[in-house]
Amino acid sequence: MGIPWTSSKTTEAPHCPAAMEKVKTLKFFPPYGSVNKTPTGDTCPTCRGTGRIPRGQEDQLVAVIPCNDVRLKPRRTKLYVFISIAFCLLLCCLILFFVFPRSVTINPVSVLSVMVYFNPQRVDMEVTNLINVTNENFVPVQILDFTVQGLVYGTVAGTKKISNLTSIQSRSQKSVTIRRFIIVCFFVCFSNYCRSSSKIHLVFLTLQMTMNISYLSHTEQVTVDTYEYIDCGKNSTTPHPVR
Structure with a gap:
């Protein structure tokens, strides 16, 4: 009987698509602990060399980023820092410009009227003045x-x-009328001067104004x-500006 002839060549099994995909994945993702794709490290213990992590464990695993990852070297860092500093300085300057205290001024405008009352030993004068209060601030000012x-x-x-008194709005001016401002003079010479028959009875009055x-x-x-x-001689003082 003849011995059946058998070929010494073995038939190779076809490549499995799943295996090829796994090989490609392993080639694309370097081994765990390697940054230059050289097989000097171990397989990633979390993804088991597949490049994917198990579903449902995203909040339990830690990702390893290579040192040469571009995300660790952001571009235009100095530009962003400079823009941030410039913006903060501009904002501070604007706040200081609008909040910085400015002057509040009192400007006497005119004498509106003077009423003279002659008493046996004195002369009473009821003076009405008009003044302007100017607020240069960007915020309202309350007159205490x-x-x-x-x-x-x-x-x-x-x-x-x-x-x-009411408040003064920002960057505005308000007129204040001072009524019934009584001036009492007890001087004998002053009383005689106001009662004299002269046509001129001018008295210079000093006003000290204080506003809180x-x-x-x-x-x-x-x-x-x-x-x-x-004019302290009679009720003939006409409105006139204060100089």
Whole structure:
């Protein structure tokens, strides 16, 4: 009987597509701990060399990023830092510009009227003045009180205090009328001067104005001194500006 002839060549099994995909995946993802794709490390223990992590474990695993990853070297870092610093400086300058305290001024405008009352031993004068209060701030200013003191020849002859005044809006001006400001003069020579038959009875009156204001959570005092002339001989003083 003849021995059946058998070929010495073995038939190779066809390549499995799944195996080829796994080989490609392993070639694409370097071994665990390797940054230059050289097989010097172990297989990733989390993805088991497949390049994928098990579903449902995303919040339990830690990703390893190579040192040469571009995400670790952001571009234009200096530009972004410079833009941020410039923006912060601009914002601070704007805040300082609008919040920085500015002046609040008192400007005497005119004498509106003077009423003269002759008493046996003195002369009383009721003066009405008009003043302007200017607010240069970008915030409203609240007037706490306003005090006017009149001096005749260096002696205090009358004082008036006004409270509960309304506020002045930002970058605006408000007119305040001081009514019934009484000036009392006890000097004998002054009384004789006002009662004389002369046509000129001018008296120079010194006004010291003090205003307490409040804005931006702090109080401030504004003072101004001015001079005006009034006619103490009769009720003939016409409105005239204060110089």
